[in-house]
Amino acid sequence: MTLAAARLHAPGPSGVPDFQPLFDEIERGAALRERQRILPFETVEQLKRAGFGALRNARVGQGGVDFRGLFRLVIALGAADANVAHIFRNHYTAAEQQARNPRNAVGRRLHEAVAQGALIGLGNGELGDRSVGGAGAQETLLVADGAGYRLNGRKYYTTGTLYSDYVLVRAATPAGEAASAVIPTKRAGVEVVDDWDGVGQRLTASGTTYFRDVAVSADEVVLDSTGIGYGLAYFNTQAQLFLTAVNAGIARAALTDAKRLLLGRGRNFYHAPVAEAAQDPALHQVIGQLAANAFAAEAVVLAAADELDAIALIRDDGREDAERAHRASFAAARAKIVVDELAIRNGSLLFEVGGASAATAGHNHDRHWRNARTLANHNPGIYKAIAVGAHELHGTPLPHLGFF
Template sequence: MNEIVVPSAAATLLGGPLRPDAPALDALFDTIAAGSAQREYERILPHEPLGLIRSTKLGALRLPVEAGGAGASFRELFGVVLRLATADANVAHILRNHFTFVERYARTPRNAAEEGWRRAVADGAIVGLANTESDAKVVGGSPFATVLRPDGDGWRISGRKYYSTGTIFSDLVLVRVATPEGGNASLILPVKREGIEIVDDWDGIGQRLTGSGTTIFNDVRVEPDEVVPDGTGVGYGTAYSSTLPQLYLTTVNAGILAAVLRDATALLKSRKHTYFFAPTPVATEDPILQQALGEISAAAYAAEALVLATAEALDVADALRASGASSEEVNAAAHGAALKAARAKVIIDDLTLRSASQLFDVGGASAAHRAVNLDRHWRNARTLASHNPRSYKARLLGLHAIDGTPLPPSSFF
């Protein structure tokens, strides 16, 4: 990666971690937003924005203050993620696997290895993911073709992973593998480890700069303390532990919706022409265009409210877990948060896609110029909405409403 050149407007941000309410975050997000459209248009990977995030220790938001973090609640975390996604949906998406890793393996360490991962995050390290295998019949699921092989006192792995979002920008990567006994495990490895190759071959219509391509493991050495088997009470396999990454994607879409409102407002204010049959000669005085903008504004408000309400439900479950409440109480609260996250996705995905189309009603034909790159909002939102399709969530929400059937507790719901 090239050396990071810190823009002067963001130079004062270095040396975090930043509190979620720190005014300096505005400068950070403004700096990231300033180049967002150009980066997407020219396909410039966002190494510089990720360098700023690493320098400001933004990835340590959820670590305790005494561990070098900001001690943020889930509500504060998702408020920050929404603002970051408004600035650049690609950059926000890149950090999804990082914040999920922090929650599962670093925030409350149980051993020396996890203590080390927490220190790395506190120092600014970013963590990526290598989970999905393209030949798997179930997306993101097991069995994995990447299997641990004994190698002295440790292990080795060989395999290929796809959808490795964020790994090309990361310092560590979490790798999902099978164990020789037939179970599953997580490996946390340095991305510079000999034998790891990261390929930027993601060719999706949207979220083009997330580095969601291939990670290849060529006889890579794995140390014993880099292995976390499933079933240890943390990480993968814990009931409803994936509500966080599920809500995260929905929050990125809510941020895209806020960006649509920002761009639609600027478009309407800058319009010098209108239709020959428009009710007024001045675009900002046109009630039809005012209504379209107002609907986008209402949708953005609703999306933010749903995200923050769901994040508060995660805080309730987290507080119960920290207080030593019974597993029944914790699971009930976690299921309640999962319900809210599913409902939020069903609504926010629709609101964002509709608003990203309404943007062109507000802007007119000139808004469709390729160089303006406003179509990125719809493309990005459509790509994010395709993760774990809303139809599956809506169906199970309906089943729950009929007879109380709980949502699936497993990973990819």
């Protein structure tokens, strides 16, 4: 389903399509899928058909949803199923960089594909690079082959690629230039392996992808030097805030499960202040804290999204503003520091409203803490806090390469 079809949904706040009925359906099966390790292919296909991956596939004011609207939906999807929300993270990063305002053959091709529901995965991380998330030399290589190339390499943490139609692969050209090759995931020589064994986000297929002598045409390659995608200032801010939005969703999900747990309790401890658990003021306090944490997490993410919208509008006009891009990165960094802690805290707090039965494997309530903790580890908050502190004290610019 195209974006135009997706807009048949009743519009919600700020003109954002209403996906909540679909999110509610997704949420009903989330705990079981995660517990039994059922990969959510069908769920991802539902979202693709509903146009969820194409929400920004047009300029703001011409059909595209702004970042505030997008991240409101990401939070809601994260509350329904954090794994599924995470799967769309790399897609939205690649689509924003390459397809939103197409400037070359790759962008034009992807713009049309995304409009038809296609998803884009990512092949970036390499374990041989000791500078994690930086802009080090790529061991994945594009080797000249006639008018095109052959691609060879191995990528790790290729989140979402198993569910995707295309993959954006970071590689070095024969001249040693940094580049992105965007190719179909079903092309001969591409192998996506679901070997991710993390304690959380178990269904994101954040494993290994192999590229073995893959044919790549010249018009499927974008050089960083063109200023598209990875050539932009603070290009990865959106990707970082996306993960933070998923964690804000987890904070909300923990609140939802805590309310269900408390309202479903038929007993209470003999020494509690009241006999009925749902009327226990001590447990009301826990619910109140969970609610406040979830509210604050969402508010912080949306405030940072406003800064992303500011730089996006500038880039829509074909201009660049490094200072404004830095402001967006600064907002996203501060948001992560706060929201990660709130999500992790909520993942633990929800157990306070239940007895030992709340910790049974059947409920799978522990997934919220595990998922939030795993997402937070993608880019440790301690380094964010160091960078934020240095900027506050001395005006030191934030790191601008790779996954900051």
